[in-house]
Amino acid sequence: MTQYIIRRVLVSIPLLFLLSLTSYIVIQLAPGDPIQALIDPEEMLYMGPHDIEELKKRYGLDKPLPVQYFIWLGEAVKGNLGYSIQTHNIPVMQLILERLPATAFLMVVTMAFGVSMGLLFGVISALKQYSRLDYGLTVSAFFMLSVPEFFWALMAMFIFAVTLSWFPTFGMWTPGGEVGINWDLMHHLVLPVVALSLNDIAGMMRYARASVLDTISADFVRTARAKGLSEQLILWKHVFRNALIPIVTLLGLRLPVLFGGALIVETIFGWPGVGLLGYTALLQRDYPVIMG
Numbered sequence: 001m002t003q004y005i006i007r008r009v010l011v012s013i014p015l016l017f018l019l020s021l022t023s024y025i026v027i028q029l030a031p032g033d034p035i036q037a038l039i040d041p042e043e044m045l046y047m048g049p050h051d052i053e054e055l056k057k058r059y060g061l062d063k064p065l066p067v068q069y070f071i072w073l074g075e076a077v078k079g080n081l082g083y084s085i086q087t088h089n090i091p092v093m094q095l096i097l098e099r100l101p102a103t104a105f106l107m108v109v110t111m112a113f114g115v116s117m118g119l120l121f122g123v124i125s126a127l128k129q130y131s132r133l134d135y136g137l138t139v140s141a142f143f144m145l146s147v148p149e150f151f152w153a154l155m156a157m158f159i160f161a162v163t164l165s166w167f168p169t170f171g172m173w174t175p176g177g178e179v180g181i182n183w184d185l186m187h188h189l190v191l192p193v194v195a196l197s198l199n200d201i202a203g204m205m206r207y208a209r210a211s212v213l214d215t216i217s218a219d220f221v222r223t224a225r226a227k228g229l230s231e232q233l234i235l236w237k238h239v240f241r242n243a244l245i246p247i248v249t250l251l252g253l254r255l256p257v258l259f260g261g262a263l264i265v266e267t268i269f270g271w272p273g274v275g276l277l278g279y280t281a282l283l284q285r286d287y288p289v290i291m292g
Contacts, residue, residue: 020076020291024069027290034085034285035061059085072291082288086281092292096274102172103266103273107258110193111251114200119247121201122208123240129213137205144202149261153195153268160191167191170270192269196261200254207250211243218242 035055039047056062060071072082081092125137161169168174169191173184215221216239224234259275266275281289 017073020073021069024065024072024291027287028065030285032285034059034287037284037286038085072288076291081292084281084286084289086284086286086289092288095277095289096292099272099274099277102271103259103262103275106189106192106196106262106266106271106273107255109189110196110258111200111254113193114197114254115204115251117197118201118204119208119244122205123212125205126209126212126216127235141202141205144198147198149195149199150264150268152198153191153265156191156195157268172272188269192265192271195265195268196258199261200258203254204247204250207247208243211246212239215239215243 035052038055053062060068063071075082079093081096083089083091084095087095121137121141125134128134157169160166167190168188172188173179174188177184221234221238224238225231262271262273263275263278265271266273267279270276278290280286
């Protein structure tokens with residue numbers, strides 16, 4: 001096991017290097033310039049080429065791109081992700097750690113809601129195989145999988161926040177209100193969680209249905225029925241427990257997908273997490289924050 005872990009870690013090193021290099025190249029190819037985004041348009045009128053070069057030199061943007069990348073990589077290996085250009089040299093790690101709790105809370109609640117509802121609907125669909133309820137849940141799952149998170153977010157905001165005014169549209173708490181884990185936070189949490197979790201519910205429901213159906217037809221389940229055990233005991237003790245084993249492995253695979261969706265959903269709902277930080281950094285061409 002130790003050798004396996006060491007091999008996997010060694011394999012991940014060149015993979016991370018290629019990912020960081022590709023990300024850096026794509027960011028540099030994007031239109032715009034961090035210095036132009038930093039300077040006010042009115043101030044730009046009074047600045048000459050020399051002033052622009054001085055700012056580039058201050059932030060290390062005057063060096064060739066390969067040099068800039070390897071300087072960043074050398075510092076990143078040491079744990080230093082650089083300093084934000086737009087926020088007056090605040091460490092990137094500090095910005096990420098400040099926003100990480102909000103994103104982590106959103107991810108945990110989304111995954112818990114998505115997994116629980118997906119398992120519930122998946123088990124019901126398997127136990128009612130080929131019924132109208134099963135067909136209805138299957139069609140709903142395919143529909144939810146076919147629609148991206150940002151569409152659900154926009155529709156939820158339009159229907160439940162703008163039209164019906166049931167939920168707020170922005171932030172984690174009402175401005176000026178009490179900050180903490182309270183009803184106001186839960187009220188703001190509903191729409192982002194629903195928008196992010198619908199794909200999780202659909203995917204988990206399909207996996208749970210297939211896993212339960214495979215387990216029901218297994219030999220040990222038929223043996224349990226032959227022994228005269230009740231159907232409820234067979235389902236809870238034998239079917240559900242064994243059907244959950246392959247589903248647990250999917251949870252880790254869903255985290256990167258959830259984080260990618262959070263970038264858009266956090267931006268739509270103004271959720272002050274890492275996703276909104278990344279989107280803001282993209283608009284401002286804040287290269288260190290984007291790479292971090």
